[in-house]
Structure formats: structure tokens, C-alpha cells
Amino acid sequence: MESALISSLPFWYLLLLLVGFITPFLKFLKHQITSKSKQTTLLPPGPKPWPIIGNLPEMIANRPTSRWIHNIMSDLNTEIACIRLGNIHVIPITSPEIAREILIKQDSIFASRPSNWSSEYVSSGYLSTVFAPYGEQWKNMKKVMANELVSPKRLQWLHDKRVEEANNIVRYAYNQCNKNSGGGLVDVRFVGRHYSGNIIRRLVFNERHFGKGREDGGPGFEEVEHIDAIFTVLRYIFAFSISDYVPCLRELDLDGHKKELKKATKLMMKYHDPLIEDRIQQWKIGKRTHQEDLLDVLISLKDANDNPLLTLDEIKSQIMDMMVATVDNPSNVFEWGLTEMLNQPEILRKATEEIDSVVGKERQVQESDIPKLNYLKACAKEVFRLHPIEDINATHVSMEDTFIANNTYFIPKGSHVVLRRQGIGQNPRVWEKPLKFKPERHLQKDNDGFKNLNLNEPNLNLITFSTGRRACPGIMLGSTMTIMLFARMLHGFNWSVPPNETTIDLSESEGGTIKGKPLVALATPRLPAEVY
Template structure:
């Protein structure tokens, strides 16, 4: 009897684990089927896009179709969609040309899409993710955003630095006037060079309290050092946000298969060649007590203290944040004015309206001042139209989704880790949103939807509804809206108020073609300028 009992116990000791293993196997199988079913369901809800290859996704097509931004545009056009999904390696890239979906991402779901990719290029330019613009969401980004918003770009700080901006507006007028004076009253002007160095002069003055890295130019124009500095910044911008294969395949991160790393390293090395000595010397001055009051934004960064009265920022953080400010400041104002003037030269009526507004608001006995800006609505409309039609780049910096989500009334699934890109030109030229989207028509911005009178009160360059992208919105929106707007409007206003512009001699129109694969004008704008104000007005500046 006892032997039978023992045998029974052994049977159950063996049977129970077997039953448990069997039940576990069935459970795991059912769970796997459920996950697989869910995966198929969510995959079917991804935005439309080309069918990816196993493992590599659509990387072969990306490599075979340069430039990548044009390839993305063609995909979306062929699919007739305003949101797409392109898998590069194991990363989903989601380009968007719908203002409504863009708004949903950057307002209702702003926190989910508040991060940036950990690209090699972003890490390199930001000194190891130390600044604000390129840093993934986290404590470092929060720290640097607070510094930018509260300490560098607050209304109080911008007011403090106003005289430096005025001096650079005066200087650019003097530079053009000298070119005219030295050529019997009229001169052929390289508008791209002029606009870029106006922007460069301002940011150098605000940050380093200097216009020149090298010798001062009597005519007010840039020297070799300033040209090299600005050219390096634009090279940096070109490769910083470019599509590099190593950004999508982790094992290729240390390689430079497309040459982007070499170009980016050379550009940042040139920029830092000018920045680092000034920063190191200034830090030394403050530490030695040879400098005790703030004159520019570099002083502000060095002087910031934490709760224990220790320096808030390391020297590397200061260097990284200054790099951020340089690459984020010079491109939009200069590109907008070059394209805007090119379009206006081909449409003399728009140029006439702009100068009439300036003469009405400012007159001809003085220069335009920042206090005139609220009344210059047609000038602002011209700038907005340039941002809409000719953004400096089609691709906005990536937003990375930090969790799975759905957009467009749960129509489309966006997986965690996806890189969402707002296509600036695609949104600005969206024919569903804009009538005659390829025509330069500033008046459209003065006829604002639902309330036409609003536009004539105080038009803004910012567009929170994202029908065009100037400064974006949300947590990752540009904190320098006031500075960027002021720089852009003053560049338009000073140049159009101070000079008559016409196409170069022996030409009838301005060619408006874009550089292949980019939104930049293919050829730098050359235009003929003559003074339109009394001589004494120029002598004052």
C-alpha cells in the first residue's frame, strides 16, 4: 500500500511539471500569435511608403536616388500622400507635408516628439550633446533650454543688445552705399554675400562683441576671416542635417562611406578656430578678475551661477551653446532676403508696394528703426512669403518619437524611435493649403483666414498653425523668434528703403532656379543698387 502511494506521488511529481511546461508552451504560443497579430495590425496602419527590403529597409533606394530630399518628395508625390513612412535600416522615417498633422505632433503630442536623434553629426557639432538645438530630450536639454530662454533670448536681454543690432543694420547700409559711391553712384551687389554677412555680423556682435575676427574693413564689408567663418557655418549646416547611411545602421557609425564626416569635421574645425581662442581668453579674464561686467552673451554664459554660487556652465557647454547660436542664426534671414529680392525684381509691383510702405511709415529723412517694425506689414508679408516658398532647407530637424502613438485621428501608427521630419517646402507649397503655391504673392498673408483685418494690425513672421514653417512650435520650437524676426525684417526694410534695386545691366530677369537637390538659389543673386535717400542720411550711419 505504501509502495503504491509512493508511486502515485512520483507520478504527480512528474506530471505536474510536464503539465506546467505544456500549459506554458501553449500560453507563449498564443502570446506570440497575439503579438504577431498586433504587429501586423500596427504595420498595416503605418503611413504609406515604399516596400522595405529585409534588414536594410529602403537604404538601397536612398543610396541610388540622390539627393535624398528629392527622392522623398518623389515618393510622396507618387503616392499622393501628405504623410509617408520610409524605413531606413530598422528606423522609420516619417516625412510630413500636412500642416494639420504637423500641428498635432508639435502641440497635442508635443512631449512624445520632443527628442532628437543620436546621430554622429549631431553629437560632433554639439560637443557631445551639450547644447540645446541637437540634444535628445533629457536633463541636459532642459538645462540649456532654460539658459537660452531665460538668459540669452529673453525680451530684457534683447533690449539690452539692441544697440549692437542697430550698429550692424547701419553698417550693412554703409557697405552697400560705399559700393555705389565707388562706382559712380550705382554698383553691382552680391546680395547673398551681403545678407549672410549682415547675419554673421549681428551674431558675432551679440556673442563676442566684435564684427571682425581679422582686420577692420573701412568699407564695412567682410574680410577673409569673416568669409571663411560664414562659409564654414553653411557647410556645417549642409552636412549636419543630411541623410547619411551611418545614421541608420549602427555598425557603420564609425565609418564615413559618403564623405559627410570629413566635410563636417573640417567645417567645425574652421568655426572653432575662431571661437575657441576668444572663449578661452574671456573665461581667463573673468577668473582672474580682469573682467567684472557683462558686455555680450559670452559674458552672460560665463557669469551664470548655480544655487551654490558655482559656474552653472562648463567651458565645453559654453563652446557648444555658442556653436548652436551661430548655426541657428545666420541661415534663415539671409536666405529669405536673397530669395525675396530675387522674386521682387521679377515682380516690380511688389517692390513698388514695399518701398511705398517704407516711405509712408519711415519717410526719407532717416533710416528704418526696430520701432517701425509693427507698422511694416507688407515688408513682413514679403518675408513670410519668402519663408513659405523658399525655405533654407526642405527638411526640418528631426523629431524622434519617444513612444508608440497614433496620429490623424488614429489613422496612422508611428512606432517608438521613428524620426519625424516636417518638409518645409512641402508644407509651404502644399496646393491644398495655398492657392497658386508656386507664385510669390505677399498679399496672401495680409488676407488672413477668418479675419482679414487681423493681418493689417501687426503681422508676425511666426506661424503657429504651421501652414508655413519659419520658427516651428512646441518644445522644440525656436526660442529666438524675436531675434530672428527682427533680423529678417530689418534686413528687408533697410535694404529696400535705402536703395533702388534692379536686375544687372544687360539682363532682363533674375533666374529663379534652385541648386540641384537643395532649396538654395542655384546662383548667388547679383543686383544693381543705387541710393534712394538723401546723402546726409547715409553719412549718419
């Protein structure tokens, strides 16, 4: 079977793979000799690798790679595997216990990121927080992110901007409803993604639109182009590319990822860079003297000698990070959550009744209401469990040899450890009826009623914002955006399946975990007109 697989691949493809490994071959051979006894007996289970190239031929022949990894683990009936791609061991994990060992007990060992073309390009040479390998640059930028951009004090400072954008997206949806007397069809994915885009543009640039926008409150061409570019970057930034494992083949772009990623990144920079450069100039000439947004904060940071703390490239890179990291989860949670609710109307009724009991119908939901919306937060958390935006979480790199799973498995230095978000969230050993959307599983009661629920999950029985050194520092911002979007849309509108349909298709996209077809639902206003 393996011979048939190899023979089915183009000869030139295999030739390039083999040639690409001539340079690192001696290094690989030395590593194999020095740790052979450990690896052959103690590596996690996985497919038998070919000499030198490992399982790259199988990866090439079985796209998307995340599904291939899922099938390998299912066939082996294992919660941890080892797949050798080139001379790199890729370690996928679906066990919460092993995930906790990686990100809590041995967090200092697994706190780095892989070096590859895509993350290096998007981050302008690892200048920002998300993609940088462990080191001083990452430490410095993480400190800026945590202390200056997403701290509780900073989020409170930006509160009014977030509320204004929540108001705007409700008005936009309301305008869609009013196009017809019986309500209107609303593209839920479109609404969710542009709500997220509006917020991060307001927080960073103090602008909703790069252009003029639309009269109905929706995004203009520029904003649509910008959001589409962000999701293209997200699609390719953590994709399994051949050049990630054969670096000397980077220039050939065998997967086609490089072309698409470059195009999307440059498009984002087309909108970001002129605003950043103009703002820096305004501060230099004294035209601007007060901070109004996060770009002002980044420009105003000073070192001990009262010089700018960040370079122009660092500011651009950090803003790119924030744009990419903000838009996906809120929109995905809302789309999948409403999809499941339309197929289970009782859940939709419970969530709506909870919001009404807390907020009433004479005003709109505010961020101060979120602590009391426990059932809605349970619905959001259930989406994170069942329908994460991606199966493969951001890769962790081991910085030294170690053992995990109670010293059962040897993990070589340089291994790429990936937590499978959907694999953990749907682990049948952990979750009863793991494929059923059941928000109640996240609720806990005490003597005063339901305990205050939040979206973080430090026990890693599901992956929301992760934990440890590489946890998302924007947990508060991401949680607030997610629940506000969900709450505003459920509170403001009655939702139902489109005419001539009875249920919503739950199929995923061919290459990932997002909904296969964008959700389009029928919405009608449920509040007094003056509230909108």
C-alpha cells in the same frame, strides 16, 4: 526594377550595409514580431522595404535625399509617408493638420532628437539646445537659452549692437554703389550672410571681425572663412547619412559627410575657442567685471551654491548652436525676397512705398518701425512659405508608440518624423496658386486697417520658427534680424536687374531649396547722402 537598382550599386557598398546590420538584426526582428500586425496594416504608405536594410539602397541611389522623398510622396499622392531606412521609420509630412497633431497635441511624445554622429560632434556630445535628445541636459540648456540669452529683456539690452551692425551693412552696400556713377552690382547673398554673421558675432563676442575686416566695411578673410564654415555645417548637420541608420558604420564615412563636417566645425572652433577661454580667464582674475555680451552672460551664470552654472564645454557648445542657428533665415529671406520682387516690380514698389510712408527719407529704418511694416513682413513670410532655407525641418523622434491622423496611422517608438517645410508651404490643398509669390495672402484687415503681422506661424500652414517644445526660442531675434535686413536694403537702395538682363532666374540649387545662383543686382542709393 528593384533588382536592377540593387545590381547597380557597388558590391562592397551592399556588403558593408549587410554586415552593419548583423548586430542590430535580432533587436530589429524582435520589434518586427511584437508589432507586426500594427505596422503592416497601419503604417503610413511608402515604398516596400528590403529585409533588414529597408530602403537604404534606394536612398543611396537617389541623391539628394530630400528630392527623393518629395518624389515618393508625389508618386503616392500622400501628405504622410513611411520610408524605412535600416530599422528606423522615417515619416515625412506635408499636412498642416498632421503637423499640428505632432507638435501641439502630441508634442510630449515627439520632443526628442535623433542620436547621430553629426549632431553629437557639433554639439560636443549633446551639450547644447538644438541637437540634444529629450532629457535633463536639454531642459537645462533650453532654460538658459530662453531666460538668459534671447529673452525680451536681453534683446533690449543688446539693441544698440544690432543697430550698429545694420548701419554697417548699409554703409558697406552704399560703398559698393559708389564704385560707379551709375550704381554698383551687389552680391545680395554675400551681403545677407555677412550681415547675419556680423550681428551674431557682436552679440556673442562684442566683435564684428575676427581679423581686421576691410576698409569698405566688408568682411575680411577670417569672417568669410567663418561664414562659409557655418553654412557647411548647416549643409551636413541634418543630411541623410548612411551612418545615421547603420551606426556601426560611422567610422567608414561612406557619404563623405564626416570629413567635411569635421573640417568646418574645427574651423569655427579655431575662431571661437581662444576668445571663450581668454574671456573666462579675464573673469577669473578680475580683469573683467561687467557683462558686455552674451559670452559674459554665459560665464557669469551661477548655480545655487554660487559656482559656475555651465562648464567650459557647455559654453562652447551653446555658442556653436547660436552661430549655426542665426545666419541662415535672414539671408535666405532677403535674397529670395528681392529675387521675386525684381521679377514682380509692383511688389517691390508696394514694399518700398510702405517703408517710405512709415520712415520717410530723412533717417534709416529702426526696429521700432517693424510693427508698422506689415506688407514687408508679408513678403518675408511668403519667402518662408515658398523658398525655405531647407525642405526638411529638424527631425523629431517619437519617444513611444503612438497613433496620429485621427488614429489612422501607427508611428512606432523611435521613428524619425520630419516636417517638409516646402511641402507644407506649397501644399495645393492649403494654398491657392502655391507656386506664385503673393505676399497679400498673409495680410488680414480689421476696422483699423491691416492687423499687425508677425513671422511666427503656430498653425503650421507654413514653417517659420516651428512650435511646441522644440520651437526656436529665438523667434524675436530671428524675426527682427530678418525684417531689419530686408527693410534697410529696400529703403536705402533702388534695385534692378543687372545690365543686359530682363528677369532673375528662379532655379533652386541642385541639392536643396536655396537659390541656385547667388543673386547679383544693380543698386543705387535712394536716400540723401548724409543718411548713410
